[in-house]
Amino acid sequence: MSFAQTVLLAAFAGGTIFLGLPVGRLRGLSQNARVALTTAAAGVVLFLIYDVLSQAVAPVNVALEAARSGSGAADFVVYAATLGGSVAFGLLSVTYLMQRMNGRSQKAALTPRQVALGTATGLGLHNFSEGLAIGQSAATGATTLALVLVIGFALHNATEGFAIGAPLGMGERPTWGFLAAAGAVGGGPTFAGSLVGYTLVSPVLSILFLGMAAGALIFVFNEMMAASRRFAVPMVAGLALTLGLLVAFGTDFVLSAAGT
Numbered sequence: 242m243s244f245a246q247t248v249l250l251a252a253f254a255g256g257t258i259f260l261g262l263p264v265g266r267l268r269g270l271s272q273n274a275r276v277a278l279t280t281a282a283a284g285v286v287l288f289l290i291y292d293v294l295s296q297a298v299a300p301v302n303v304a305l306e307a308a309r310s311g312s313g314a315a316d317f318v319v320y321a322a323t324l325g326g327s328v329a330f331g332l333l334s335v336t337y338l339m340q341r342m343n344g345r346s347q348k349a350a351l352t353p354r355q356v357a358l359g360t361a362t363g364l365g366l367h368n369f370s371e372g373l374a375i376g377q378s379a380a381t382g383a384t385t386l387a388l389v390l391v392i393g394f395a396l397h398n399a400t401e402g403f404a405i406g407a408p409l410g411m412g413e414r415p416t417w418g419f420l421a422a423a424g425a426v427g428g429g430p431t432f433a434g435s436l437v438g439y440t441l442v443s444p445v446l447s448i449l450f451l452g453m454a455a456g457a458l459i460f461v462f463n464e465m466m467a468a469s470r471r472f473a474v475p476m477v478a479g480l481a482l483t484l485g486l487l488v489a490f491g492t493d494f495v496l497s498a499a500g501t
Contacts, residue, residue, distance in 0.1 A: 248435050251391065256398075273474055273477045278410050286458055331457045332457065367458070372437070
C-alpha cells in the first residue's frame with residue numbers, strides 16, 4: 242500500500258468520529274434523557290479505558306515473558322515505566338489543563354464543553370496510536386491487515402463521536418464550529434499517527450500514547466459520572482451506563498467476529 246493510500250484511509254478512519262457529534266445539539270430533552278445520554282456515553286468511555294489499557298499492557302506482558310526466559314529484561318523495564326508514566330501524565334495533565342481553562346478550584350465541576358474537550362483529547366491520543374498501527378501495517382507490507390484496521394477503527398470512531406457529543410446535551414447548545422473542532426481533536430490524530438507509523442515502527446511510542454489516552458479517559462469518565470450524579474437519578478444513570486458499556490462491548494465483539 243502506498244503512502245498516499247495509507248494516509249487517505251487513515252483520514253477516513255478518523256473522520257467517522259464526526260458521525261456521532263450532532264447528538265450534542267439535541268435540545269428539548271427531559272432531565273432523565275439528558276442524564277441517560279451522558280451516562281451512556283460514560284459507558285462507552287469506560288469500555289475505551291479497558292480497550293486502551295488492554296492494548297497498552299499487551300506488549301509489556303510480552304516483554305515480561307521474554308524477561309522471565311532470560312532475555313529482554315531491559316525492554317520490560319522500559320515498556321513498564323513508559324506505561325505507568327504515560328497513564329499518570331495523561332490523567333494529571335488533562336486535570337491540570339481543565340482547571341487552568343476553567344480558572345476554578347479543584348472542587349468545582351467542569352462545564353459540558355470542557356468534558357467534551359477532555360473526551361476529545363483522550364480519544365485523540367488513542368486514535369494517534371490507532372494511526373500508528375495503520376501506518377506500520379501498511380509500511381511492512383501487511384496490506385490486508387491495514388485495511389482491516391481501517392474498517393474496524395472507522396466503525397469504532399463513529400461511537401466515539403457520540404461519547405464526545407452526548408455530555409453537551411446538559412449545557413448550552415454547541416455551535417457546528419465547536420463540534421467540528423472537537424471532531425478534529427478526536428479524529429485528526431488518526432491521520433497524524435499514520436504519517437508517523439508509516440516511517441517509524443516503535444512499540445514504546447504506541448505504549449506512550451495509549452497510556453496517555455487511558456489517563457485522559459479516566460479523568461473524563463470521572464467527570465461524566467460526577468455530572469450525572471448531580472441530577473440524583475441513580476437508576477436511570479445506572480441503566481444508561483450499563484447500556485453504553487454493553488453496546489460498546491457488543492460492537493467490539495461483532496467487529497472481532499468479522500475479523501477486524
